[in-house]
Each structure stands twice: as structure tokens, then as C-alpha cells.
Amino acid sequence: MPAEANEGKSLEVVVDGVSYQRIPLRTRVVMPGDQLEDIITEYAAASVQDGDVLFVTEKIVAIMQGRSYMMDEIEPRPLARFLSKYVTKTAYGIGLGIPETMEFALREVGTVRILFAAAVSAVTKVFGRSGDFYRIAGDKARAIDGPTPNTIPPYNNAVVLGPERPNGVAADVKKLVGCDVAVVDINDIGGNILGSTLDKTGERTLVTILSDNPLGQGHQSTPMGIIRKN
Incomplete structure (x- = not known):
């Protein structure tokens, strides 16, 4: 064929x-x-x-x-809800831009590293530089996929880790x-x-x-x- x-x-x-x-x-x-x-x-x-x-x-x-975890199985902590508000959403996916995916970033990478990545990113964005959050947070954070409407069910309502x-x-x-x-x-x-x-x-x-x-x-x-x- x-x-x-x-x-x-x-x-x-x-x-x-x-x-x-x-x-x-x-x-x-x-x-x-x-x-x-x-x-x-x-x-x-x-x-x-x-x-x-x-x-x-x-x-x-x-x-x-x-x-992989269904959205209704995930209970984000308050820190995840706070940090996710500051993640830039893009056309190809939500990344860590919702509390549920940010929660898993905190679990997978560790709170200290995620907070450090967020702090550095906040500073460098002021100078027009992007991408530092994921460079510091690393592949485990980058590989977390959130739900998107175009994804095949049931994964259109799931978070999938690396x-x-x-x-x-x-x-x-x-x-x-x-x-x-x-x-x-x-x-x-x-x-x-x-x-x-x-x-x-x-x-x-x-x-x-x-x-x-x-x-x-x-x-x-x-x-x-x-x-x-x-």
C-alpha cells in the first residue's frame, strides 16, 4: 500500500x-x-x-x-491555580496554562524548580525574552499535555504526562x-x-x-x- x-x-x-x-x-x-x-x-x-x-x-x-489522568480526577493546589494564570497560551496547545497541568508540573518537577523558573521568566519577559520558563523547568514540564478540543476522545478531556x-x-x-x-x-x-x-x-x-x-x-x-x- x-x-x-x-x-x-x-x-x-x-x-x-x-x-x-x-x-x-x-x-x-x-x-x-x-x-x-x-x-x-x-x-x-x-x-x-x-x-x-x-x-x-x-x-x-x-x-x-x-x-494519563482525566480532568475530573485532578485536584490542583492553590499554587497551581495561581501560577497557571501567568502562562502564555498558544495556538498549538494550552501547556501549563490551566491549574490541572500546572499541578502536574509541580508534582513532576518540584515546587522549588517551578517557582524558580517562573521567577526567572517573569524577569526576562520584561526584556522581551521568551522561553526561559520551559528551559529551566525542563523536559518533564514541557512534555505535559493538557486537554484540547481537537484531540481524539477520551484524551480531549485528559492531562497526559511525559x-x-x-x-x-x-x-x-x-x-x-x-x-x-x-x-x-x-x-x-x-x-x-x-x-x-x-x-x-x-x-x-x-x-x-x-x-x-x-x-x-x-x-x-x-x-x-x-x-x-x-
């Missing part, structure tokens, strides 16, 4: 003079209790070839690790599929590699290859994909 890009996305991209395909892999809705090994075996193992890179979104890894052991997950999946693997946090304004079997140069190249978010942000139901040189 020929590879198809998601709507509004390009199947191919050229990076440093090399052409790559970004092949989305469609799956059913992944739920807590599902096993990553089973999902990879069912939807990815037969599609990869030698030299490919399989990339998996951090969200489905975290969901299968039991790191995955645990992303490097270990990538290594385990590589044993299943035989090619390099990356666990990625990609959105419509960029992204990060949370764990992989690639070296640092390979990770930087992968971020560039995925910079336009070929898996999309909404109902595409393509939580993983294949990078393949043309």
Missing part, C-alpha cells in the same frame, strides 16, 4: 540535501492498559525496513505507562523492529527527542525532519511514523 501523508502535510522533506519520507502509521485509539509491544507489533513491525527510523509520540507511550524511561523504551522497541527508534514530543511549532537509539547528530537531524509535525495535532490517529531516505 503506498505511503500517504496526513491532510495538510507533506510526505517528503529535504534536509541537508537528502530527501526523506515521513510515513504516518495509523492505529486504533491507544488506551491505558494496552502494551506498547503489542501496538508496535500490530501497526509498525511489518512496515519498517533496514535503515528506517521509527518515531513514536511520547503521548501514546505515556498513556500505556498509566500516565513518558518514563524514554531511552529505555526506544531501546526496547528497537529490539522488536530492528531499526533505530525515537520517542518524540513534536507539535506545530517544533519539538524534542525525549529518548532514542540515535546519536546526538541523528537526533538533531530528526528534529529538523519532523519540524513541520507530519503526524499532526488532532484526529489523525497516527501516533507513530517511519522516516525513510528516498
Whole structure:
């Protein structure tokens, strides 16, 4: 079956003079209790070839690790309610801009680090600099996803944390599929590699290859994909 890009996305991209395909892999809705090994075996193992890179979104890894929480299960503390008021909301997601996601940032990263990140950010914003909050708070805070209307149910009403052991997950999946693997946090304004079997140069190249978010942000139901040189 020929590879198809998601709507509004390009199947191919050229990076440093090399052409790559970004092949989305469609799956059913992944739920807590599902096993990553089973999902990879069912939807990815037969599609990869030698030299490919399989990339998996951090969200489905975290969901299968039991790191997703429905909004009505979360009781934010007063500090979370206060801090969330000062988070800049963006078009691609609410980030820590609601009490429920900020509550998990405090739990995951620690109150002292979040307060320090908020204090530094408040000062540097006065001078027109942005992004210091997440630079200080780190990947665990950056990887927290809040509910958005376009997300596939039931996760349109859930907070999903970043995955645990992303490097270990990538290594385990590589044993299943035989090619390099990356666990990625990609959105419509960029992204990060949370764990992989690639070296640092390979990770930087992968971020560039995925910079336009070929898996999309909404109902595409393509939580993983294949990078393949043309």
C-alpha cells in the first residue's frame, strides 16, 4: 500500500540535501492498559525496513505507562491555580496554562524548580525574552499535555504526562523492529527527542525532519511514523 501523508502535510522533506519520507502509521485509539509491544507489533513491525527510523509520540507511550489522568480526577493546589494564570497560551496547545497541568508540573518537577523558573521568566519577559520558563523547568514540564478540543476522545478531556524511561523504551522497541527508534514530543511549532537509539547528530537531524509535525495535532490517529531516505 503506498505511503500517504496526513491532510495538510507533506510526505517528503529535504534536509541537508537528502530527501526523506515521513510515513504516518495509523492505529486504533491507544488506551491505558494496552502494551506498547503489542501496538508496535500490530501497526509498525511489518512496515519498517533496514535503515528506517521509527518515531513514536511520547503521548501514546505515556498513556500505556498509566500516565494519563482525566480532568475530573485532578485536584490542583492553590499554587497551581495561581501560577497557571501567568502562562502564555498558544495556538498549538494550552501547556501549563490551566491549574490541572500546572499541578502536574509541580508534582513532576518540584515546587522549588517551578517557582524558580517562573521567577526567572517573569524577569526576562520584561526584556522581551521568551522561553526561559520551559528551559529551566525542563523536559518533564514541557512534555505535559493538557486537554484540547481537537484531540481524539477520551484524551480531549485528559492531562497526559511525559513518558518514563524514554531511552529505555526506544531501546526496547528497537529490539522488536530492528531499526533505530525515537520517542518524540513534536507539535506545530517544533519539538524534542525525549529518548532514542540515535546519536546526538541523528537526533538533531530528526528534529529538523519532523519540524513541520507530519503526524499532526488532532484526529489523525497516527501516533507513530517511519522516516525513510528516498
